[in-house]
Amino acid sequence: RSSDLMHEFLPKTQQEIEQLSGKLQVPLDTLTRKITSLQETNPMLGHRGCRLGITQPEIYKMQVEAVFNSAIRLAKEGMVIKPEIMIPLIAEKAELVSIKTSLCQHIDNIFKKHHMQP
Numbered sequence: 001r002s003s004d005l006m007h008e009f010l011p012k013t014q015q016e017i018e019q020l021s022g023k024l025q026v027p028l029d030t031l032t033r034k035i036t037s038l039q040e041t042n043p044m045l046g047h048r049g050c051r052l053g054i055t056q057p058e059i060y061k062m063q064v065e066a067v068f069n070s071a072i073r074l075a076k077e078g079m080v081i082k083p084e085i086m087i088p089l090i091a092e093k094a095e096l097v098s099i100k101t102s103l104c105q106h107i108d109n110i111f112k113k114h115h116m117q118p
Contacts, residue, residue, distance in 0.1 A: 010035050049089025053099050060099065061106050068110045075116075 011017045017035065021028045038056065053060040064085060071081040085103065090096045111118045 010038055050087050050091075050095045050099055051089070053087070054095065057102055060103060064103050064106055065110055068107055069114075072110070072114050072116060 011020050017032060018028060020026075021031045024031065038052075067083050067085070071083045074081050087096060087099050108118060
């Protein structure tokens with residue numbers, strides 16, 4: 001559920017946005033548009049959970065990559081790790097199918113990068 005409150009962690013002031021733009025080396029207007037697209041008008045409804053993962057797939061991919069890179073590192077040290085991924089706030093089957101397909105493909109790519117089998 002870490003992506004449910006993504007808007008809570010976005011820079012809020014113009015100065016914060018400008019600093020982040022410089023650190024990321026992303027044009028200010030591009031970053032501003034991205035931040036605006038991630039902000040919620042009503043945090044009790046709408047763009048949360050799996051729907052955020054569908055419109056901003058890089059969020060889930062980043063999280064899954066962190067989990068599986070860690071699991072692979074520990075597996076190389078001899079630990080048996082079986083990560084489980086929970087997709088939050090699924091309302092329709094199509095949402096789950098879309099996210100699962102995308103993430104499974106990304107996970108396969110992570111394993112290939114490490115020359116391992118899933």
